[in-house]
Amino acid sequence: MAASRALLPTPHAAAAASPAGARARLAAASASLRSAARVRVRCATLSSPAPAPVAAEAPARRISRDGSGGAPRPKPAVLVAEKLSEAGLAVLREFADVECAYGMAPADLLARVAQFDALIVRSGTKVTREVLEAGRGRLRVVGRAGVGIDNVDLQAATEAGCLVVNAPTANTVAAAEHGIALLASMARNVSQADAALKAGKWQRSKYVGVSLVGKTLAIMGFGKVGSEVARRAKGLGMHVIAHDPYAPADRARAIGVELVSFDEAITRADFISLHMPLIPTTSKIFNDESFGKMKTGVRIINVARGGVIDEDALVRALDSGKVAQAALDVFTVEPPPKDSKLVLHENVTVTPHLGASTVEAQIAEAVVGALKGELAATAVNAPMVPAEVMSELAPYVSLAEKLGRLAVQLVAGESGIKGVKVVYTTARGPDDLDDTRLLRAMVTKGLVEPVSSTFVNLVNADYSAKQRGLRITEERVAHDSPAAEAPLESIQVRLSQVQSKFAGAISDGGDIVLEGRVKYGVPHLTLVGPYEVDVSLEGNLILCRQIDQPGMIGKVGNILGQRNVNISFMSVGRTFRGKQAIMAIGVDEEPEKETLEKIGGIPAIEEFVFLEL
Numbered sequence: 001m002a003a004s005r006a007l008l009p010t011p012h013a014a015a016a017a018s019p020a021g022a023r024a025r026l027a028a029a030s031a032s033l034r035s036a037a038r039v040r041v042r043c044a045t046l047s048s049p050a051p052a053p054v055a056a057e058a059p060a061r062r063i064s065r066d067g068s069g070g071a072p073r074p075k076p077a078v079l080v081a082e083k084l085s086e087a088g089l090a091v092l093r094e095f096a097d098v099e100c101a102y103g104m105a106p107a108d109l110l111a112r113v114a115q116f117d118a119l120i121v122r123s124g125t126k127v128t129r130e131v132l133e134a135g136r137g138r139l140r141v142v143g144r145a146g147v148g149i150d151n152v153d154l155q156a157a158t159e160a161g162c163l164v165v166n167a168p169t170a171n172t173v174a175a176a177e178h179g180i181a182l183l184a185s186m187a188r189n190v191s192q193a194d195a196a197l198k199a200g201k202w203q204r205s206k207y208v209g210v211s212l213v214g215k216t217l218a219i220m221g222f223g224k225v226g227s228e229v230a231r232r233a234k235g236l237g238m239h240v241i242a243h244d245p246y247a248p249a250d251r252a253r254a255i256g257v258e259l260v261s262f263d264e265a266i267t268r269a270d271f272i273s274l275h276m277p278l279i280p281t282t283s284k285i286f287n288d289e290s291f292g293k294m295k296t297g298v299r300i301i302n303v304a305r306g307g308v309i310d311e312d313a314l315v316r317a318l319d320s321g322k323v324a325q326a327a328l329d330v331f332t333v334e335p336p337p338k339d340s341k342l343v344l345h346e347n348v349t350v351t352p353h354l355g356a357s358t359v360e361a362q363i364a365e366a367v368v369g370a371l372k373g374e375l376a377a378t379a380v381n382a383p384m385v386p387a388e389v390m391s392e393l394a395p396y397v398s399l400a401e402k403l404g405r406l407a408v409q410l411v412a413g414e415s416g417i418k419g420v421k422v423v424y425t426t427a428r429g430p431d432d433l434d435d436t437r438l439l440r441a442m443v444t445k446g447l448v449e450p451v452s453s454t455f456v457n458l459v460n461a462d463y464s465a466k467q468r469g470l471r472i473t474e475e476r477v478a479h480d481s482p483a484a485e486a487p488l489e490s491i492q493v494r495l496s497q498v499q500s501k502f503a504g505a506i507s508d509g510g511d512i513v514l515e516g517r518v519k520y521g522v523p524h525l526t527l528v529g530p531y532e533v534d535v536s537l538e539g540n541l542i543l544c545r546q547i548d549q550p551g552m553i554g555k556v557g558n559i560l561g562q563r564n565v566n567i568s569f570m571s572v573g574r575t576f577r578g579k580q581a582i583m584a585i586g587v588d589e590e591p592e593k594e595t596l597e598k599i600g601g602i603p604a605i606e607e608f609v610f611l612e613l
């Protein structure tokens with residue numbers, strides 16, 4: 001995930017470290033943020049936290065070959081490593097020297113990348129740390145002409161001072177159309193019948209197919225592509241249900257789609273179409289266990305990412321007839337091995353990752369903008385925190401993001417997210433805290449990035465929230481303390497009326513509630529639902545809800561200690577003696593699944609959840 005670093009110009013950076021200076025810095029930050037909203041932000045100040053110099057000044061560039069006769073102008077050089085539309089190339093050529101070198105071997109890319117200011121790729125080129133290191137000193141922008149950036153090492157790009165931009169909506173309709181094409185052609189056996197007829201076989205009864213009308217389609221991942229597939233499938237007369245714990249309930253209602261739980265979706269569906277991103281929680285989410293729950297004869301479409309399916313399990317499910325057919329555009333390894341049982345299976349229809357449009361110029365515009373020093377809304381690893389805010393607000397900014405990240409990981413079930421409320425408790429007057437844009441942006445980043453293919457920066461935060469249907473309201477609560485040293489007393493994030501995978505995080509009002517404070521400059525979690533805790537937000541977090549009784553800390557500590565998991569912080573909070581209590585445990589390492597299960601197996605423990613920060 002991208003690191004948060006200085007970005008905006010710092011006209012007010014000289015403010016002193018006194019409370020008055022702090023107030024001045026906050027006001028200055030607010031001004032910067034407001035101007036960031038109005039104008040496209042210069043990204044020439046994109047800096048690296050590493051000691052290495054910023055890649056701001058490129059070495060000697062090629063000279064313009066535009067034949068204009070004037071003094072030669074240096075033009076940026078752009079390497080296009082995978083096929084881009086003519087429309088996109090035309091946009092680039094107006095501004096840069098463009099070289100298209102499709103299908104380069106990794107060694108060639110390594111050897112050549114340092115000669116370019118920008119590199120444009122699609123999903124087939126791995127932009128590894130090595131590539132980014134090789135490009136250091138010149139390479140300033142990586143453009144991913146598409147949505148998924150799983151082929152770009154974002155952390156390495158950030159460290160190399162290289163901005164990564166993508167084209168998050170350019171492929172939405174193309175992917176949705178491809179999904180529908182696969183759905184319909186699979187149902188009517190188009191590819192199998194086509195191959196048979198070309199081989200001289202006229203087999204009308206063998207390939208008769210199934211009808212779509214009246215069938216139930218489950219959309220797994222109701223984001224940009226998933227909701228477009230839903231609209232189209234409804235037009236085909238299908239009954240559409242969807243599973244997406246983080247989807248806006250309002251949008252589902254507006255499209256006429258029922259949001260249901262994972263199990264309900266896969267057990268009710270005749271067709272299942274996958275549209276979730278590949279993230280740790282979705283990796284191989286379709287496995288022996290989930291195939292086992294599906295209707296016999298179910299049909300599966302995947303235009304998302306191959307890794308969300310355990311491909312060996314899918315072959316088993318196809319062989320047993322549990323899954324009647326699958327239509328796949330994406331694979332765990334691309335291209336898949338020539339002898340892949342899945343690809344060769346007679347009930348499987350395959351396309352070679354074709355779900356993207358090539359006519360869009362969105363990525364070319366984003367790359368040109370970035371080369372000109374503008375921060376586009378599609379920047380993936382844009383730094384968030386203005387320099388002048390770093391000293392004072394930095395821990396609050398980090399707290400805001402962490403509360404968002406924790407809150408979204410607690411969401412479960414079928415209700416979708418209905419609303420988000422951020423409550424700032426502060427002793428400062430409204431004028432001193434008159435622009436919470438940065439904190440709101442960080443909460444949004446925390447809520448959105450772990451579960452979607454959207455990357456949030458300062459420019460696009462409010463837009464991203466809106467696009468995902470997150471209604472974020474804010475409230476400022478006056479804190480009585482006269483000591484106004486700290487900008488904020490606490491930040492609370494509430495997800496209203498939402499289901500949680502950890503019931504202990506639900507407040508009396510039915511909301512997921514998390515609250516945090518900054519202590520000694522470090523963000524702390526101080527409230528989970530109705531339970532007061534106090535745990536530093538570093539590393540990862542385990543939350544357990546248990547019956548309040550002696551010996552619990554020892555039991556859990558023992559299990560973690562035996563497995564070499566270091567506990568960084570531990571805190572217990574309870575409502576009443578002898579009733580329920582919550583244990584919040586900060587851990588440096590991610591415990592193995594069996595370790596967590598062992599904790600869950602302690603009789604007094606009623607529920608537990610592991611959360612990544």
Ligand SMILES: NC(=O)C1=CN([C@@H]2O[C@H](COP(=O)(O)OP(=O)(O)OC[C@H]3O[C@@H](n4cnc5c(N)ncnc54)[C@H](O)[C@@H]3O)[C@@H](O)[C@H]2O)C=CC1
Nearest residue numbers: 148175221222223224225244246276277304355356452453
């Ligand atoms: N085959 C192709 O050529 C193309 C593939 N894609 C892929 O399609 C996928 C979806 O893309 P977009 O719709 O643009 O992304 P998106 O971020 O708009 O939507 C993804 C949705 O999945 C949901 N989600 C996250 N975890 C989930 C879970 N455990 N269960 C159910 N839903 C979950 C998110 O809340 C989000 O609403 C991405 O993996 C993308 O890379 C996109 C375009 C073209």
Ligand SMILES: O=C(O)C(=O)COP(=O)(O)O
Nearest residue numbers: 122123146147148171356
């Ligand atoms: O946009 C995406 O996520 C895609 O999967 C499209 O990939 P592509 O650009 O066609 O290699």
